[in-house]
Structure formats: C-alpha cells, structure tokens
Amino acid sequence: MTTINDVARAAGVSPATVSRVFNGGRVTAERAERVRKTAAELGFSPNRVARSLRMQRASVIGLIIPDIENPFFTSLARGVEDAAQQTNLSVVLCNTDEDVDKERRYLEIAAAEQMAGVIVAAASRNRTDLSVLEGRGMPVVAVDRRPRGASVDAVMVDNQHGGEEATAHLLRSGYRRIACIAGPEGASTSDDRLAGYRAVMRDHLRETDGGALPPEYVRHADFRVEGGRSAMRDLLALPAPPDAVFVANNLMTVGALQALREAGTEPPRTGVLSFGDVPWASLVRPPLSTVQLPSYDLGWTAAGLLQERIAGTERPLQTVVLRTALQVRESTSGPGAQGGAARD
Amino acid sequence: MTTINDVARAAGVSPATVSRVFNGGRVTAERAERVRKTAAELGFSPNRVARSLRMQRASVIGLIIPDIENPFFTSLARGVEDAAQQTNLSVVLCNTDEDVDKERRYLEIAAAEQMAGVIVAAASRNRTDLSVLEGRGMPVVAVDRRPRGASVDAVMVDNQHGGEEATAHLLRSGYRRIACIAGPEGASTSDDRLAGYRAVMRDHLRETDGGALPPEYVRHADFRVEGGRSAMRDLLALPAPPDAVFVANNLMTVGALQALREAGTEPPRTGVLSFGDVPWASLVRPPLSTVQLPSYDLGWTAAGLLQERIAGTERPLQTVVLRTALQVRESTSGPGAQGGAARD
DNA sequence: GTGAAAGCGCTAACAC
C-alpha cells in the first residue's frame, strides 16, 4: 500500500506537504500539482484509519434506525446520505430492529470507532440510552423520536398539526361521523396525532352544536395491520358506524381497508385518511389520501445539524419541527362521491 | 478516554499484558482477573481505530446491496449480521440504489477504511468492478449475482431448479396451459428461472404428446408491477388463455394479480405461482404459493465464506448454490378447486 | 509469562 511517505519521497517534498495538499493547507500551486500527479501515478489514497487515529475522529457518521424495512426510514436514510455527501462524510447504517440491546451495541460501536457523529431514531423513548455517546462528547442528533432525558439536538415531525389537517380535510369533504384509529396509548407520535384529531373535532362539534365526540369513535391499536383491521371491525359494528376514519399510521390503514372490504364497503363512501404513506400504495384502490411525512427532509435536516456540531459550532440545543403535508386523493372524496376526483 | 496505558498503570502491569488479556494471549489467571477488574472500573474499551491501524485491518465488514427497500436484501442482511456476530465482526450496510457510481464509491471507502472484507450483491453484472478490492487482496464474496470477470467466492440461488419445481407443481395441481411471465431478456436470474420452466414444460408436452409449447405463453416484462400487469392482460387476451401462470418475480406477481382481478377471475381458478415472496403478502387473497428464496441463508453462507478468507484459509475459489423451497398455498390449488387447501 | 520498545500512516505544532 502506498503511503504518504512514498508520495513525499517520489515527489521530493515532505510528508507534511503531501498531507496539506490533500487537506487544503497552503502549498504553492506548482508543488501541489506535482504532488497530486505523483499521488495519482502511485495510486495513493489516504489511509482513513491512520487519519482517524490521529484526528481522534473518523469521517463516518452512524445512522441508527429501528426498522430498515420501513420505507419511512429508508427515505430518511437517503436524506442523511445526500446531505452527508456534501462534506465528504460517509454514512453507515445500523438497523436495531426495534431492539434496545442491539441498539446499545451499535451505540458502543459508534463510540469505539470514533465516528464523527450519530443520528439516531431511537428504538424506545424510555429505554434508549445515549449516555455512551454523550459521555464522550460525540455529536448526536435524535430524529423522529427524542429519548427522554437526552440532551441532544432533535428533528421531529409536527404530528399534532398533521392530525388537525387530516381531520379538517375530512370535515371539508362532507364526512361527519369521523372516527380515529390511534396507536398505542403512550406512544407520543400517536398521542400527538390523536390530540390534533380531538382538537378539530371538538371545535367542529361546538360550532355545530353537535354535542360531544362519541368516545367509542377513538380506538387504540398497536400500529400493525391486524390491529387496524380489528379496530375497524369494531367501528363498523357500532350502532352509528363512522362515515370516515383517520388512521394514525400506515400499516393500520392497510388493516382498516381490509376490514372495510370484508364489510362490503369501500372508500370514498367511508372516507379513509392515512397518516404516513402506505407501502405498496399503488396496490390500493382507490388511491389513498395521506398525511405525508417529511421523511427525506427529516434526514437531511438532521444531517445538517450534526455537521454543524461536528464542525464545532457552539449553540444551544435545538429542536427542529417539520410539518406534514396533506396529500388528497380519492379515498376522501366525500360520502356521496362516486370515486371520482377529490374536491378539497 | 481511558487507554490501555491507563489500565496498565492502574493494574500495575504493562500495556502488553492488558492487550494480551483482551486478545486471548497467555496471562496468569490472577493477573488477568486484576486487569479485567480495573478495566471495568475505568470503563475501558479498546480503541478500534488504533487496533485497526496496527493490525492493518478493521473488525468491520462491509455489506453492499443494491436496494435496501427490498425485503429480499434486508433478510439477506440479517443473515450476514447474525453470522458476523459470532466472530465479533460488525457489519456496515451500504445501499447502492442500483447505481454503479455509488457502488464504486462504497467500494473505495471499504478499501480506504481497510475493512476486513466485503460482501457485495452487485448493482450490475457487467459494470460492477471489484478490482479496487481485489487489488488490495481484500476478501470479497459475491452474493446473488457474480460480476463477470471477478475472481471471488460466491453464493448464488439455484434459479433454474426453482423454475422447474414451480412448473412441476403447477402441472401436478392439474393446470395444463401454463404460461410464464419472465423478467427482462438477458437478466441471468430470470433467464435461469425461465429455463427451468421450459425444461419441465417440454418434458411434459413430450410425454403427453401435447405438441410444442406455445411461444406466446412466454412473456418478458421488466420485473415491476406494471410490467406484470400488462403481461397478464396480454395472456388473458389470447384465444386460448393460460389456466396458470408462473411469474418470475414478486413485484410482477402483484401486477398479474391486479390484471386477473380486473378480468373478473382469481386464483386458484387461474393458478398463480410467484418466484420470491410478495411484499405485504398478508394483503393478498387467496394466500399465494411461492418459490421461497433462501435470502437469510444466502447472507449467512456468504458471511461464513468471508470469515474463512479473513482468517486466511487458503482454498480454491468456490461458488455455493442454494436451493429454493416451494411454498404451496391456495393460489395453486388447481383449476377446479374452490379456494380450499392445496392438495400438492 | 512478562515488559520494553518499535512502529502502523497520518496530522499538527513548531521552527525556519
């Protein structure tokens, strides 16, 4: 393997000069050119391991995510990668599989490998422990969820706003008996979405003297397909079944659609609005209205914050909140629509 | 950060001894115990960067895959990870997004980081160039696809056998006019699957004096949903439409199912057999018969071969071929079945 | 079995 010394000798300069050429130090143009040329001839590329040891920091950032198969996180990962490439950082992906132990191992590796920084979408808000990294002063940015007690920058989604927007849209489309299939009680992402739903429904009912929100219109499930399915079944079995449903995540939406089909009805007669894009959305008929999550931007923004920290910028901890975007398609065209275009 | 020297001083031994304790060298039990204890007290963990520099090799292997969103590759990744953990290697995942340039960058990083080895599912059989790694003598294992001209160990799938098994099963179930929706001409995975189909069909037709295989029963598409859909439409429009179809990949199967539904028919009346698991298979009714790909084992086996190479085992290059497994479900119960259990 | 010492390839402080 060619080293910096080989290049220096061949080019008739000192190793330091070669290093400067490759790191933007001050070198006269003529010498720099000569160095670059010999380096190319010798096929030299700097040894990143030696550099990391010397600099006490690698030019790699870790991205720790709980579920590599979830399109939300892969899109987020792409945002991180694209942003990182701008400053020649490479990204290594670690999949924790929602497992806190596995996550801890990866956090330790990140520390031991002296990665430049870590972006983490925590496996658990309560049990994820970032102290391994914080102890070493390693830059960390939390994304999507911020573990309790962690003093780190964060990039989050405005879930409550998303819930409000979704519910308001359903009302505008003419639905009145709007139910909500929420996630597990205590999951903050779901709680916030539900809060948005409640706020808008309450306002609407007050304005129209519609009474109180029937408590049975809110059902908690487990964020998975089966949970959505049985929640929807329960809703359809009510004396006054809802004419629309706001589902707090993508997988539960899939289940809700199954239940609707089993019951012989379909959107948009019963409106369905999904929080987050549904995987293989193309397979779903009619096309689904969704609250789009800014997954790519989440990653991009997190990487930006991280790079500021890596560069040593001193500033107070900061939390960036990104908004969702309502994507109106046919599944919420209104209770009387014939599956045509939306009219929102 | 605590270093090996800190531990040595605190334990009253030399750094060399501490190193030996952590690397399985010969140390008296009593001293080893003392070292381990002080190390724990001081919160010491070996600096992997320094170790890599000294050993000229990192304890990380790279896994380079073309599509992180494809369940096939995530499952493969899990196989690699599980195998790697047995020898304390960590895995970093690199997603090339089917982009040969991006792939090249990752290969260079793997070289510069002096990773212990690389497992690569090539983005392209023709244009993927592993010479960066081969030049440095870095252990490499190709998986799923072997780039032409590369002298590396490989772990592949027996696609032809899978095609044979699938076709034979359809015949046994009572289907006679069996079509095949293949992938793009020239894609070796698809070609092999198609070859299996052809071989079995030819034998069957010869035995039963059934004449030649109608050429219009073989359609090439692009491995994507839309391609499968229009291929299936074409098949259904034939004067003698097939009564079963063998689809050469999962996404095209999704399209084929859509086309069948549009045409007012469904499996198992028209048999459908998919090569590879269909994403969100739970959404598909009736349950699909599939040729299961050994994705996890592919990863596990590749990691095993790689570790042998890393350990320095000298042996000729080797290609391991893993078999597929037929998973019979209801979509191939036979042309007369009522959607009941399979009878294969 | 143990310790002293060299050195992996690089960068940064310092002297010129």
Added chain:
DNA sequence: GTGTTAGCGCTTTCAC
C-alpha cells in the same frame, strides 16, 4: 510555505 518531529492507542516482536 515548507520540513522536522512527536505522537494518536494499539499489537507484537524480542529479550528476559
């Protein structure tokens, strides 16, 4: 601007 030099934390001879 440039070269000399020290040293990042570790493993591994080589003596003992």
